[in-house]
Structures are given as structure tokens and as C-alpha cells.
Amino acid sequence: MTTPEIAAMEQRFRTNFINSLHGYKSTALCGTVDAAGIHNLSVISSIFHVGAMPPLVGMLIRPHTVPRHTLENLRETGSYTLNLIHPAILPQAHQSSASYAEGVSEFAAVGLTPAVGTHISAPYVAESHVKIGLKPVEEYTLRSNGCIVVVGEIVELFVPETAIAADGTIDHNALETVAASSLDTYHTGQRIAQFPYPKP
């Protein structure tokens, strides 16, 4: 399949197809707050590891969809949170992407609980097992389509100690962490292998 065939696809079909093409995606609820104190929550499925020290996480935001409040808020307050999703809160998480009216907190609208940390003003999702608090440190606007790449530094985090293995790796099977494969389809994971460091 080549560029002309992709371009000729029906728009919704193409969106689903390209969005799901490259497999399972890191997915989280992004929590922010605006200057008036209104909380905002949205699902972000384009999260990527940037570095361990300093601890950095990247994400992509589409400027013309619901998460634009996320972008405005994190710029304004210098903070945001990423909260992992598990099956018990998945319906609420997905629902948080609906286009709620200005001034409505998605926390209240979908039935999730905002929790305040001590180092940042953005709200965490109390129900999430893994909660990551960040400050934005870099931002790039892509020429190709206007999307924004935000790189954040982790300033605070909450993880159940029982889910941290002796080597530091987090057990996402035990936490029932959810990944997305498209805009509307979600999965849990099943560990199949852990390998030693590869040598020639």
C-alpha cells in the first residue's frame, strides 16, 4: 500500500487505520488546572520515554481537539500530571475525552477524583495506580501538521511499592495498566519475555 492509496481512504477509516498501525500505545489521563482553578482531564495516547536522568517524558498534543485545554493549562501553571489507566476506571477515562462545555471539570463530569500533590498545582487522578507529576521543559510545534511535542520533567510520582521489581522495573501486568491501540480500543498486557542485556 502506498501514499495515493492511503490518501484515497475514507477519512474515518484512514484515521483508525493510521492511528492503530504501529501497535500498542502508552496511554494516560493528563490532569491540569487553569488559572481559575478549573480542573481538566483528557486521555493522551502518544506518550514516550525521553530519558531517565533527568527523568523526562514526552507527549504529543493535537492543538485542535479537546486536549487543547491541557496545553493551555500546562503552559499557564507550569505543571501537568500523567495518570495510568486500569480497567476499573477505563470507561470514565475514555469518557473524559468528550467535548464538555467551558468551565466543566472532566473529573466531576465522568466521576473521577482529583488529588492534589505537594509539589505541583495540577491535579492527579486519585484512582490511578501510577501518578506522575511533571513540569513542561521543552515544546516543539511540528511544521507538518501543527501538533505540539511537549517534553516534561518528572518532579513527583506515586507508584505502589509492591509493583516495583528488585531491578527497578514496574510490573504493569500486576497493575493492570491499560494501553490503547486506536482512538477507542484498549488492552491490558501479558508479559511473554524478559531478556538479558544483548551482547554480540
Place this chain on the structure above:
Amino acid sequence: MTTPEIAAMEQRFRTNFINSLHGYKSTALCGTVDAAGIHNLSVISSIFHVGAMPPLVGMLIRPHTVPRHTLENLRETGSYTLNLIHPAILPQAHQSSASYAEGVSEFAAVGLTPAVGTHISAPYVAESHVKIGLKPVEEYTLRSNGCIVVVGEIVELFVPETAIAADGTIDHNALETVAASSLDTYHTGQRIAQFPYPKP
């Protein structure tokens, strides 16, 4: 847990911890070729969706590790491939991250088969179920740690037709697509939900 506690972690523990913190990651074998015709292959686990039209995929490359050949080659030839991993080729895929000597093709070293497409010079992994051919269109060097964000436009792709649902979504459960949760741990997925478009 806050910044000083993260900074105080033993280095390897911290690498595993932060790398695995945000859940399952899109993972693929990245194929490139250099000007001398030597093929290169490496595992990339920081792949993210950028846009459906034009069809764009982003990835992060660490400049000081093995995938630096990936970066040099994709710049030189204007092409690279992303090839999804399934369990039958997972040991070979992980092994491709070893530091092989200059001039060694990781394809031959690990036992995977390079396949040539018709629109780009970079090699595909013949054994992969989903093969994506791209040309790099944007590149950003992060100030924080020197990592490179590469955005590529899809110019060619190969997906089994039987894995494409009526709405365009690809069935990664059926394809046994593998995701990484850290540098050495891999998972398959299990679909738990597909939701309608969320409305307030």
C-alpha cells in the same frame, strides 16, 4: 517520591524504573541502509502517532547508543522502516540491539531477512507482520538531553488484509504484536474494551 529521591537511585535501577514508568510502549524494529549498502536494524520503543493525513509517525532516538546508525542512515538515504515484532521473532529483535562491529548487518547477525520495497531504499524485516516505510520529514534535537525526535511520513506499508477491521482499526491481538514495558521486558496485548465516540 520526588526529584531528590529519583536522583539518588542507583543508576541501573533508575533507568529501569523511569523507562518502565508510563506503561506499554510502541515497539518496532527500525531498518536502515548506509551509503555502502550495509543494512542496520535496531529496536525502537519510543514510537508515537503524529497524524493520519498526511500519515505521520514520530520516534525518539538516543544519539549515544546503538541506534545512532539508524539516525545517520535515515539522514543519508532519506528513508527508514518500522517493522512490528511478534513472539516468533522477539529473541532476534531484542538481540539486534547488541553493539555489533562496524560493517556488520544486524539482519545477518541475528537471523532476520531484509526485504526491499519499491519506494524506499531502507530494508524491511521480511518476517514482520506489519511493515511501515517512511521518509524523515522533521527532526528536533532536545535541549534537555540531546535526544533526537524524528517525524516520518509513511510512503509505503504492508499489513495483512485479514487484520484490518471494517472500521480501519488493525487487530494487534490477532497479529500478536509485541509491546515493551522497559529495556528488556516484552508483552502481548489482550483487548478489553472498544467504546463509541465519547459525547458529553
